[in-house]
Amino acid sequence: MSASNTLAAGQLPQRSGVLGGGRMGAGIAHALLISGSTVVIVERDDASAQAAFERVAQSVEKSIERGVVSESKTELLQRFSVSTDYQQFANAQLVIEAVPEIWDLKVSSLQAVEQVLAADAVLASNTSSLSVSGLAKELERPEKFLGLHFFNPVPASTLIEVVIGEQTDTSLIEASRGWVQALGKTAVVVNDAPGFASSRLGVAIALEAMRMVEEGVASAEDIDNAMVLGYKHPTGPLKTTDIVGLDVRLGIAEYLHETLGERFAPPQILKDLVAEGKLGRKSGQGFYSW
Structure with missing residues (x-):
């Protein structure tokens, strides 16, 4: 039997996933990792996955050099992995999609992730402008979906925009504020609208x-x-x-x-x-x- 995926307010996900390991995805993975979560990035192919691993490893080194984290690089990277298999998200409590801002790509990616997630896991998009409510309509569990808009560069940014869709479960508002705080950042909560705030x-x-x-x-x-x-x-x-x-x-x-x-x-x-x-x-x- 798998562990519960239920996330309480203020409780950082113990198991998280990021779809897409580019600059933003790697930054999101880094933020989750150094805050104590076990993180997997899923990419489209082996070369992209390896590049994502190297991005996160380099950013971890910089955090260690700045004294931001007390764990060693070895200890941190033991909790980090990359893959091309969506099944690696099966035990994740929270998965954040960070693929390019292309509607059809967002929809197909989110649908593919949702198919492997546990029913009580949370799915989020890092979209910076696309409609969270519109994306939610393409999903089977829209109440478990919201926007978590991180800012570039993620390690240095102190803001995360929490975007609430029309069908987002209201319990996720306070829960997500807690996750953001656990990441050492500040949340601004906005209702879904073009471009958010x-x-x-x-x-x-x-x-x-x-x-x-x-x-x-x-x-x-x-x-x-x-x-x-x-x-x-x-x-x-x-x-x-x-x-x-x-x-x-x-x-x-x-x-x-x-x-x-x-x-x-x-x-x-x-x-x-x-x-x-x-x-x-x-x-x-x-x-x-x-």
């Missing part, structure tokens, strides 16, 4: 900053400095866009444009940079050179 506000500022560059109002550096020095933002909206990825920001803007109207129409400069492969930090060039 963070992406909607962040993208609105970033798109206006892009229009200002496009119109020749000021340079990217000066626009960012205005927000950093004048409004105490840790980084400006254009540098943040480079860090997030211009392609990611374009996808969110297109979705918000479709759902909320013209004020979120992506500027031509953003579409042009993405078409040219200038995606920000990950490609070496965006609004800045990296």
Whole structure:
């Protein structure tokens, strides 16, 4: 008989899973791991799984060097594994999906995970903008589904946006606040709406900053400095866009444009940079050179 998957408020999952081991997925796995959970990442193929393992191992090393954790690298990695088999999620109490922001991919991935999860396990999406209620409608247990939107880079970020869908069991609100606190982060709880709170506000500022560059109002550096020095933002909206990825920001803007109207129409400069492969930090060039 398997152990109970029931999660109480404030109780960090002892067994967790992450679907997708890219930058965000690896960061989420790292946060769970150093907080005491046993974690498995499932990826699409062996090469991607190995790359995910290396990302987490490197971030664990950095946490040890900073004195963030007392466990050794060996001890931490004994509680971490990677796989290409969804069955590895069968005993997980919480699985967080962290695949790209593509609707059909999200739906098929979540459905595949749900098929192997225990009935009392919780499934979450790290989506930054897609409808949690809409995704839930594609699942068999929508009451066990919610959004847990982590921020990049996950190890340094102190915020997790908890997104409550129309059918999310209300008991998960307080439970998820506790999980977030156990991860050493702070939760903001929002009801499902296009872009939630963070992406909607962040993208609105970033798109206006892009229009200002496009119109020749000021340079990217000066626009960012205005927000950093004048409004105490840790980084400006254009540098943040480079860090997030211009392609990611374009996808969110297109979705918000479709759902909320013209004020979120992506500027031509953003579409042009993405078409040219200038995606920000990950490609070496965006609004800045990296």
